[in-house]
Amino acid sequence: MSDRIKVAVRVRSPQGNGPIVCRASSDTVSLINDDKKSFRISSPQKKAAKEFTYDYCFSPTNSIAQDQAEIYEKLIRGYVLHTLEGYNSCILAYGQTGSGKTFTMMGDQNHEGVVPRFCRELFEVFHICHQDDSNELTTEFQVKCSSFEIYNEQVIDLLSSGSQKRCKIRERADKSTFVEGLEEVDVANVDEIIECIHRGNENRTVRSTHMNQESSRSHAVFHISVYQKETDSKTGTVVECRSTCKLVDLAGSERLGSGDTKMKHEGTSINKSLSTLGRVISLLAEADRHKSPLVPYRESALTWILKENLGGNSNTCLIACVSPENYHESLSTLRYASLTKRVRTSATLNSLSHIEQMEDLKSKLRELQKMVNDKKSTNPGQHILEKRVEDIQRTNFFLEQRMAKEAQISAQVLQTAQQERDALAWITLHIIESFDWGQAESNHEICNRSSQLQKAFEEDLSFFDDAFQKYCA
Numbered sequence: 001m002s003d004r005i006k007v008a009v010r011v012r013s014p015q016g017n018g019p020i021v022c023r024a025s026s027d028t029v030s031l032i033n034d035d036k037k038s039f040r041i042s043s044p045q046k047k048a049a050k051e052f053t054y055d056y057c058f059s060p061t062n063s064i065a066q067d068q069a070e071i072y073e074k075l076i077r078g079y080v081l082h083t084l085e086g087y088n089s090c091i092l093a094y095g096q097t098g099s100g101k102t103f104t105m106m107g108d109q110n111h112e113g114v115v116p117r118f119c120r121e122l123f124e125v126f127h128i129c130h131q132d133d134s135n136e137l138t139t140e141f142q143v144k145c146s147s148f149e150i151y152n153e154q155v156i157d158l159l160s161s162g163s164q165k166r167c168k169i170r171e172r173a174d175k176s177t178f179v180e181g182l183e184e185v186d187v188a189n190v191d192e193i194i195e196c197i198h199r200g201n202e203n204r205t206v207r208s209t210h211m212n213q214e215s216s217r218s219h220a221v222f223h224i225s226v227y228q229k230e231t232d233s234k235t236g237t238v239v240e241c242r243s244t245c246k247l248v249d250l251a252g253s254e255r256l257g258s259g260d261t262k263m264k265h266e267g268t269s270i271n272k273s274l275s276t277l278g279r280v281i282s283l284l285a286e287a288d289r290h291k292s293p294l295v296p297y298r299e300s301a302l303t304w305i306l307k308e309n310l311g312g313n314s315n316t317c318l319i320a321c322v323s324p325e326n327y328h329e330s331l332s333t334l335r336y337a338s339l340t341k342r343v344r345t346s347a348t349l350n351s352l353s354h355i356e357q358m359e360d361l362k363s364k365l366r367e368l369q370k371m372v373n374d375k376k377s378t379n380p381g382q383h384i385l386e387k388r389v390e391d392i393q394r395t396n397f398f399l400e401q402r403m404a405k406e407a408q409i410s411a412q413v414l415q416t417a418q419q420e421r422d423a424l425a426w427i428t429l430h431i432i433e434s435f436d437w438g439q440a441e442s443n444h445e446i447c448n449r450s451s452q453l454q455k456a457f458e459e460d461l462s463f464f465d466d467a468f469q470k471y472c473a
């Protein structure tokens with residue numbers, strides 16, 4: 001599912017001047033048009049007003065509670081469903097210091113922000129979706145969470161007890177990245193996950209600056225990973241999927257002015273990583289024009305961690321927070337957000353039954369092929385080969401069931417499955433051709449099995465063709 005990053009702007013008005021116009025100061029006027037998607041900003045010193053269009057624009061009303069709820073309901077709720085369906089998600093809050101990023105993501109005691117609302121609904125929606133499950137259908141649901149900050153380019157675990165634990169960023173074989181050694185907490189219910197959110201917030205590096213009493217001095221990431229396993233005892237079908245969601249409160253861009261050396265160092269580090277993020281976004285936004293651009297993800301810890309969410313397997317959303325006291329800062333945030341809108345990601349269903357079982361099946365077939373090839377010299381016991389064939393046929397049955405389900409979800413997934421199936425059929429034929437037909441007597445049973453296997457694959461192919469035609473009709 002290829003889609004561009006969704007981008008919304010949230011305007012923070014200190015006075016809460018009404019739903020449409022926010023006159024934050026004498027020299028800046030921000031206006032959200034009635035369509036709630038376009039945003040105009042002007043200053044008397046600048047002749048022409050600048051206008052930008054986003055997926056949503058949120059202006060403050062007289063009710064903070066309503067504002068917090070509106071952002072969640074209109075923008076974020078869909079990502080809970082994406083996560084439960086097995087897709088990776090990421091929500092980022094970006095903006096100048098003091099513009100309301102932490103307030104948007106975490107909220108305060110009386111006005112919960114995006115992160116706690118997301119976590120509450122994750123559990124609630126799961127239970128609603130599965131309350132009618134029959135006796136045959138059981139669904140296992142495991143949620144783990146971790147929380148970390150990127151402070152002066154170091155990744156620090158916010159949930160580890162005791163002294164500050166620094167962690168390293170690693171790359172997996174599939175090129176996605178992860179933080180190694182983080183404390184991952186198994187959470188069984190809403191209360192436990194909310195407790196982790198609070199624990200992480202308490203440990204985050206915060207300092208008072210001239211713009212914000214409690215300014216975040218780091219980028220904070222709350223990471224949720226969800227594992228679901230659905231077993232149908234009647235058919236024996238097992239469907240597994242794993243998805244993740246990163247909820248990111250970025251540190252605010254800031255002018256480096258007065259302050260002690262420590263604060264200046266923090267400020268430099270924040271600005272540097274945000275400018276790398278800007279460069280990464282800008283290259284990805286141009287990706288259509290320049291095929292496979294060299295994206296400098298590794299240049300900062302932030303972009304290295306967000307690699308998958310910015311340019312890979314993820315549904316991603318950016319909330320640009322604007323505090324229009326400062327025309328230039330606001331304009332810069334709006335431009336950054338505008339550029340982000342052009343970045344495309346391609347979320348894929350992280351269904352283990354589809355990906356991993358296919359891999360498993362392929363490797364079993366490769367093994368079988370190898371055994372057949374080695375047969376002349378080693379002459380392995382016939383029963384081992386038989387067992388392998390049986391294994392493959394059984395796995396094949398589960399896959400068939402799973403694919404039939406997936407046909408309802410996505411024609412794209414089905415198409416991929418067909419291609420995979422074609423490849424497997426080809427390998428099977430190849431195995432059969434590799435038999436030493438001269439020794440047919442000793443191989444008689446194996447040949448029979450292989451022919452059955454070939455037939456099963458052919459049936460599968462027509463099964464998938466039919467399903468695909470039906471889906472497209």
Ligand SMILES: Nc1ncnc2c1ncn2[C@@H]1O[C@H](COP(=O)(O)OP(=O)(O)OP(=O)(O)O)[C@@H](O)[C@H]1O
Nearest residue numbers: 012096097098099100101102103212215216251252
């Ligand atoms: N929409 C809003 N309504 C009411 N108060 C808000 C709103 N947005 C922010 N605030 C308040 O403004 C102050 C600064 O907000 P916040 O800490 O969220 O900014 P920030 O962008 O995270 O800043 P920094 O980058 O410095 O951490 C806080 O006291 C917060 O409660």
